[in-house]
Amino acid sequence: MLQRLPIDELIAVAAVIALAMWGGLSFVSQGAVSLRLGGLDPAAAIGNPSLTVADLPLVLMLITGGAVLVTGLLRDLIAGRFGSDLLAGISIVTSVLLGEYLAGVLVVLMLSGGEALELRAVSRAGDVLEALARRMPTVAHRRRAGELEDVPLDEVAVGDVITVLPHEICPVDGTVVAGHGSMDESYLTGEPYRMAKAPGSAVLSGAINGQAALEIRTDSVGADSRYSKIMQVLAESQQTKPRLRRMADKLGALYTPLAVAIAAVAWWLSGSPTRFLAVLVVATPCPLLIGIPVAIIGAVSLAAKHGIVVRDPAILERLDSCRIAIFDKTGTLTYGAPRVTEVLPVNNSNADIVLASAASLETFSKHPLASAVVEAAKSRGLTLLSVEEVTERPGAGLTGRVVPTRSSTGRSVTITSRKKLVETAPEQAAHLPPTAGGLECVVLIDDLPAGVLRFRDTPRPDGKSFVQHLEPAHRLTRVMLVSGDRESEVRWMAESVGIQEIHAGIQPEGKLRIVEEATATAPTLFVGDGINDAPALAAATVGVAMGAASDVTSEASGAVVMDTSLAKIDELLHIGSRFRKIALQTAVGGMALSVIGMAFAAAGYLPPAAGALAQEAIDLAAVANALRVAWRPGTLTDYPRHDA
DSSP states (O other): GGOOHHHHHHHHHHHHHHHHHHHEEEEEHHHHHHHHTTTTEEEEEOOOOTOOGGGGHHHIIIIIIIIHHHHHHHHHHHHOOOOTTTTHHHHHHHHHHHHHHHHHHHHHHHHHHHHHHHHHHHHOOOOHHHHHHSSSSSSSEEEEEEEEEEEEEOOOTTOOEEOOTTBBBOOOOEEEEEEOOOEOOOHHHOOSEEEEEEETTTOOOOOOOOOSSSEEEEEEEESSSSSHHHHHHHHHHHOOOOOOOOHHHHHHHHHHHHHHHHHHHHHHHHHHHHHHHHHHHHHHHHHHIIIIIHHHHHHHHHHHHTTTSSSSSTHHGGGGOOOOEEEEEIIIIIEEEEEEEEEEEEETTTHHHHHHHHHHHHHOOOTTHHHHHHHHHTHHHHHEEEEEEEEEEETTEEEEESSTTTTOOOOEEEOHHHHHHHHHHHHHTTTSSSOOEEEEEEEETTEEEEEEEEEEEEEOOTTTHHHHHHHHHOOOOEEEESSSSHHHHHOOOOOOOOOEEEEOOOHHHHHHHHHHHHHHOEEEEEEEESSGGGGHHHSEEEEEEEEESOOHHHHHHHESSSSOOOHHHHHHHHHHHHHHHHHHHHHHHHHHHHHHHHHHHHHTOOHHHHHHHHHHHHHHHHHHHHHGGGGGSSSOOOOOOOOO
């Protein structure tokens, strides 16, 4: 893969290409000279007294290569688009009109070589809509007359009962009519919790089922489903995203008129149209056409060495210009996995006894938070107890008898919600501590409140130092936190990392709207990890996906950080800054050398062919400088890290 191409291989490939071009040009030019010395001139046969057999290989190359390039440039010009390659097109046409075919061929080789590098470096990212479509099942298990039949999803109608097997993706929006389990809906909500499902629970298309089969009555299908609406929002975001001008086009817009003006003045003062061509050949902006793509390839290679896959290399030019950073909460500034953060004893209970009793019971539960309770007990070194008579009724919580020793009769333990306790025993609920952000459950021992367990999605330890360094180090002056979580949870997270601007309870459409509004004021960097982030990732100036859990998220983003680490985001920002600095050095330095060469050509010291060779020397200098992007620097992270 291009991303994994080492610098030594890159140099070797560049050397082979250079030698091949040099050998080919030498063969063509030597053949042309020998044919001329041989006196062969079928001018009469061709109808052009200035065209010789020696020129035929050059004319053939101009026809096969130059015609395609010039046609494409004319098409762009008619459409009102022109960039740094316009000078090359003018040079090719002028060389043909003046019979300077060798100079024209050299320009064709330079231009086509630059375009080949550009296509190789700036390849199209995969179609995110196709990835979304691939994710959804095409077949549903429909229940008819007590039997299951596999039918195409298009044939499922509202009111049909379908079965979603363990670990399958739910194909419809509906309501559970039979079965108990849980579903992962984080693709839509962004919350890292598996949601418990029982008869009467609503389910969303695109959610991943847990370990138990569920029977679902279909409420909406096709274009009306929640998943289809996300696809529609994403399609609209791709269509409305503005096209940003590339660095080479911006510089070419200044350089091209200058070069044409110098060439026109040289023609006017000398009276020789050949002088006009000589200036344009030297002016051909190969530092833009070749140097910048080489720098892009080097930056992509450097990023790959640091565990970052750059899917759209065009973002490398935009990273350093971003002034607004927008972060999704779950999986970016947090680990995306809930943990027990507090054990609050009630009625003089012991916190370790409360946690050990709850964990012992939770080992028999499929509740989404059960594993977090068990892990918390193990991390404290608590011994799990024997359990008898376990029951888990939907909406009533988990109940069982915990037996500390064989001779003990044990104690009744119930794990339920604050809401349920308020409904059934409001006088007991009055003794509970005040509510706080995050999730919680209440533990009752012998029917009396014994404690409250609180859960949060654990923040990354370096989140605060990372956020605080964004403005001084990367000029990101506005930082936003956008999440589908509740406001209390999002605000708590924002305060812990030092973010002032928050948006809570936001669905994919809302994230897209926030990104579009922010991008209208300044270039934006959006960092997310879920399918619900895909529209925002696609609409942002630069979209970065954390981790490789979803191909949909990867397809929508410009870069994918394989290791879910904030340090990798910092490294990507530094790679973008490094690329922009060296690319500008390459482009501006190369154009400065070209201006010097144009002065010599305008004075008559460089004929067209010699001017093309001089431009080749400038190209080599530009490419050599651009290759520095791929050199591995000492470090790419400059903020205090506190890794867990």
